[in-house]
Amino acid sequence: MLRRPKLLFLLAFSIFLLACSNDQKVASGEQQFADAKNNLQSSDFKAALDNLNATIKVTSDDTVRREAVLLRVALVTALADANKQMAEAYQTGAKAPLAHAQTAAFYAQRSDYNNAARVDLMDAMQMVLDHRSKLTPAPISIEVAFPGFTAGDPALDKIKNGLLISDNERLNAELQMDRNCLAQLLASLAGADKDLNKGRDIYAAGKVPVDPRVYLVVFSDTFLRVGNMFDVKGINDPDKLRTVNQVVRGNLDVAEKLLAAKPDKDLETRIKKMEGDCDKCLKKLGA
Numbered sequence: 281m282l283r284r285p286k287l288l289f290l291l292a293f294s295i296f297l298l299a300c301s302n303d304q305k306v307a308s309g310e311q312q313f314a315d316a317k318n319n320l321q322s323s324d325f326k327a328a329l330d331n332l333n334a335t336i337k338v339t340s341d342d343t344v345r346r347e348a349v350l351l352r353v354a355l356v357t358a359l360a361d362a363n364k365q366m367a368e369a370y371q372t373g374a375k376a377p378l379a380h381a382q383t384a385a386f387y388a389q390r391s392d393y394n395n396a397a398r399v400d401l402m403d404a405m406q407m408v409l410d411h412r413s414k415l416t417p418a419p420i421s422i423e424v425a426f427p428g429f430t431a432g433d434p435a436l437d438k439i440k441n442g443l444l445i446s447d448n449e450r451l452n453a454e455l456q457m458d459r460n461c462l463a464q465l466l467a468s469l470a471g472a473d474k475d476l477n478k479g480r481d482i483y484a485a486g487k488v489p490v491d492p493r494v495y496l497v498v499f500s501d502t503f504l505r506v507g508n509m510f511d512v513k514g515i516n517d518p519d520k521l522r523t524v525n526q527v528v529r530g531n532l533d534v535a536e537k538l539l540a541a542k543p544d545k546d547l548e549t550r551i552k553k554m555e556g557d558c559d560k561c562l563k564k565l566g567a
Contacts, residue, residue: 309339313348320351321425325458328355346420350490353407354469357502358462360400364506365457367393369439376442385444394515401506405527408499412534415496417541419489426466426483427459429476468498493547496535500528500554522565529558 316331332352339345367390373379374386435453438445445453467479469490482488507524510517532555539548 309335309341309344313339313344316348316351317424320355320427323427323455323459325355325359343421347422349407349411350420350422350469350495351424353404353499354465355462356400356404356407357499357506358465359458360397360404360506361461361465361502362454362457363393363397363400364509365461366454367391367397367509369436372440373442376440378442379444380442382442382444386442389450394509397506397509398515398520401503401524404499405503405524408496408531409527412496412531415492415534415538417492417538419491420495421487421489422469423487424466424483426480427463429460429463429480430456433457465498465502469494493535493538493542493544496531496538497547497550497554500531500535503528503531504554504557518565522562525558525561525565529555529562532558 312331313335316328316335319325319328319331329352332348332355335348336345336352339348370386370390370393374383374390379386433453433456435445435449436457438449439453463476463479464474466483467474467476470479470482470488471491471494472479472482503524507521507528509515510521510524532551535547535551539551
């Protein structure tokens with residue numbers, strides 16, 4: 281007679297512990313998301329990625345997950361773009377007369393940045409590929425501090441002119457390039473195109489609704505631009521170039537389906553142009 285109440289007590293206690301565990305998981309996700317946004321505000325992008333990854337993994341709030349996924353894709357895409365531009369700066373510098381005796385160092389840096397750009401680009405594309413089927417016509421609201429941006433960087437000018445700079449200068453130039461690229465992406469997602477001042481004002485006002493169709497078009501446009509590093513004038517990796525265009529083509533198919541529910545002539549024209557470019561590239565590659 282004593283065993284039944286004991287069994288019921290143990291069952292109730294187990295349910296209580298499970299409920300507490302789930303509460304802690306949700307709370308942890310919320311805290312990590314808040315930490316990620318603080319990391320983004322302070323330009324600690326590595327910590328931001330860690331906290332966004334943790335948020336996506338543990339949160340049970342679909343609204344939070346959608347925002348975290350968008351911010352993560354934006355950040356990794358921006359890093360890919362920034363790394364590609366840093367590689368291009370070293371490519372330009374290697375050909376400058378001042379770099380004549382140091383071309384090996386310039387090409388080594390170019391290779392490192394190209395490798396980083398490739399890894400980031402594939403990461404960002406995979407995440408969009410994994411989540412694009414879950415997109416609905418409903419906007420995705422994001423709230424994040426707009427990055428500080430600059431019109432130029434003296435250190436980057438030195439690199440392009442064939443001057444090797446210190447690691448400290450290079451890392452500062454890299455960080456500013458990361459900020460600029462993230463600012464450009466966030467501005468485009470908010471409908472400000474390349475107007476960074478307008479983008480900053482939009483984000484300063486609070487939550488920003490991102491149209492899922494714009495989400496797909498903006499990221500796809502950046503994927504194609506960064507993916508040009510794989511053409512014959514760059515790394516010359518046709519398999520990677522094919523992958524980029526195939527992923528983007530799939531993104532645009534999803535965007536078209538969303539467009540059917542809510543027509544937009546400007547977006548339709550832009551999507552058709554990108555589709556044509558992808559089809560032309562894939563045909564050339566024999567895909």
